[in-house]
Amino acid sequence: MMTLKVNGQDHQIDADPDTPLLYVLRDDLKLNAAKFGCGLGQCGACTVIVDGKAVFSCVTPLVLLEGKQVTTLEGLGSVAAPAPIQRAFMEEQAAQCGYCIAGMMMRAQALLQRNSKPTDDEVRAELAPHLCRCGTHMRILRAVHRAARLMDTAELTPERKGSAQ
Amino acid sequence: MRTSGIIGGLIAALVIGGAAFAFAIVWRPALATIDPAARQSFDPEMVKRGRELAALGNCNDCHTLRGAKDFAGGLPVPTPFGTIFSTNITPDPETGIGRWSEEAFRRAMRTGVDREGHHLYPTFPYDHFTNVTDDDDRALYAFLMTREPVVAPARANELPFPLNQRVVVAGWKLLFLRPETYQPDSTKSVEWNRGAYLVEGLAHCGACHTPRNALGAERASASFAGGESDYWSAYAINAQSPAPVPWDAEALYFYLRNGWHPDHGTARGPMAQVVSNLSSVPASDVHAIATYMAGVFGPPAPERNREAVVARAKPDEGKTSQAHPEGAAIYAAACASCHESGRQPPYGGVNLALxxxxxxxxxxxxxxxxxxxxxxxxxxxxxxxxxFAASMNDTQVAALLNYLRSRFTSQPPWHDLEKTIEEARRTQTAFLQTSAGARSAPADPAQRDKP
Known part of the structure; x- marks a missing residue:
């Protein structure tokens, strides 16, 4: 039994310490934004934020998360009150099948939290570990820049600041 | 006063002689500039040969910056003395070597002097290139002179005084540069000699794999005993090799050609670029290098065989995981899914005992x-x-490394692990941003388009 901090809440998890975080998020906590893609840390669909950094949850065992803060897409905003990164992806219609998008948003969020005005090259380099087979790359890039502007102009709903731990 | 007269005369002679000697060591004439030669003036066959030689010499590794134009230089090379930046070797007339004659190019390769007569720092491995033949220098020159010219002025080196004075290099050469020392050995095969010529010359393997002395020169007495490159350790590739399964010519060929070997794993760090280059040169040259290096490794010790090594990687019986519970859990979750998947390298991780x-x-x-x-x-x-930089902290990486060491080897534990890990975290970030091209080797170089 261990305590896992997800989206600001403590959860008591009954799982082996070598269980990948992704399984716990989806199976135990029913947080289904993070997706299982390759299971090898190569496609990015499972990306969540841990202590401000984007990590592949499919190759991150629980044992590494003692005392750390996990943020999933659900922790950023909801359909009713989307975070800037979610609004930006919707406004740019950046998803086609959407399987990769939750992971893309999480890494983009982590980038924007440490660099509020990334250049196009920086966004491309940051998102390089993510695969999208629909081919909406250009929209995704625009969405990240739009999110940067949204965050910058404080167009935020007051209750959701869209900042992950 | 005859004695003092003689002494005075001697001192004067010594001073004049010394000055003349110093002048002879330091001073090198500028060679005349040329008008950049037309591309068409070079024989295509020779250009092609030059391309292969440039790959064997790994020129792009230092002279191409990640994401920038080929051979335009600018790569920071960290040394214990300061940072030296590689230069533009495209045929741009102003910022590259477009105005260099073939003679100037050959002089640089052979003695480390640029066209204008400045001594070059030995980060440019002319201590090896001095052994390159005239014919090969000519082909390399033809290849470089037919590349796309790029305007890219050299960045200033970051060296402290007096090392920023290039005359110092003349003294270094006097001590350590042995011009054109390579001699074929008639008692050995043609292939062995070809390998020796490449390894000791153009391929400059010792530049990373031989330890250096306090003045930054390779220690001749410790040839191939292991050195370093860009914050990576370049393993000993002689009898002291730490490889659990000894290398032989066949394994070396496969590894150098493909970038991985089932008994050894995958080339990475600076070696990834080397094998990426070697996948594009004639197979006979890679065979020759493997043959020569197999001799340097020496005959394998019989007790170090694959079976004995693999036996160590049997499922953990619990003793090691009890001693290192955190490392064992990290390994089971983050590593074993690939390293114990049963898939063969390069698509499955290598058995870590190997x-x-x-x-x-x-x-x-x-x-x-x-x-x-x-x-x-x-x-x-x-x-x-x-x-795993984002998901593991230094303590967790240390726990994992201790577990791997204890479970998969019979070697003593490492010391100062956290310091190494902290340094690796810092330097890998920089290395990944600057180093050239391929970060790893292709699984099958035959997939590549022919040059």
Missing amino acids: STAVNAPDPRNLANIVLAGVRPVEGERSPIMPG
Whole structure:
């Protein structure tokens, strides 16, 4: 039994310490934004934020998360009150099948939290570990820049600041 | 006063002689500029040969900056003395070597002097290139002179006084440069001699794999005993090799050609670029290098065979995981899914009992690869590994490394692991941003388009 901090809440998890975080998020906590893609840390669909950094949850065992803060897409905003990164992806219609998008948003969020005005090259380099087979790359890039502007102009709903731990 | 007269005369003679001697060592004339030669004036066959030689010499590794134009220089090379930046060797007339004659190029290769007569720092490995033949220098020159010219002024080196004075290099050469010393050995095969010529010359393997002395010169007495490159440890590739399964000519050929070997794993760090280059040169040259290096490794010790090594990687019986519970859990969750998948390299991870990184005296390479992973080669099937820099802190990486060392090897534990890991975290970030091209080797070089 261990305590896992997800989206600001403590959860008591009954799982082996070598269980990948992704399984716990989806199976135990029913947080289904993070997706299982390759299971090898190569496609990015499972990306969540841990202590401000984007990590592949499919190759991150629980044992590494003692005392750390996990943020999933659900922790950023909801359909009713989307975070800037979610609004930006919707406004740019950046998803086609959407399987990769939750992971893309999480890494983009982590980038924007440490660099509020990334250049196009920086966004491309940051998102390089993510695969999208629909081919909406250009929209995704625009969405990240739009999110940067949204965050910058404080167009935020007051209750959701869209900042992950 | 005859005695003092003689002494005075002697001193004067010594001073004049010394000055003349120093002048002879230091001073090199500028060679005349040429008008850049037309591309068409070079024989295409020779250009092609030059391309292969440039790949054997790994020129692009230092002279191409990640994401920048080929051979335009600008790569920071960290040394114990300061940072030296590689230069533009494209045929741009103003910022490259477009106005260099073939004679000037050959002089640079042979004695480390640029066209204007300045001494070049030995980060440019002319201590090896001095052994390159006139014919090969001519082909290399033809290849470089037919590249796309790029305007890219050299960046100023970051060296302290007096090392920023190039005359100092003349003294270094006097001590350490042995011009054109390579001699074929008539008692050995043609292939062995070809390998020796390449390894000791153009391929400059010793530049990374031979330890250096306090003045930055390779220690001749410790040839191939292991050195370093870009914050990676370059393993000993002689009888002291830490590889659990000894190398032989066949394994060396396969590894150098393909970038991985089932008994050894995958080339990464600076070696990834080397094998990426070697996948594009004539197979006979790679065979020759393997033959020569197999002799340098020496005959394998019989007790170090694959079976004995693999036996160590049997499922953990619990003793090691009890001693290292955190490391064992991290390994089981983050590593074993690939390294014990049963898939063969390069698509499955190597059995870590076979890994030189886990068996080596220096934990640096293992720390580097755990943090940075192995990036896929663009547009090709290639070995991959995710990096764990974002998900593991230094204590966790240390726990993992201690577990791997204890479970998969019979070597003593590493010391100062956390310091190594902290350094690896810092340096890998920089290395990944600057180093050239391929981060790992292609799984099958035959997929590549022919040059």
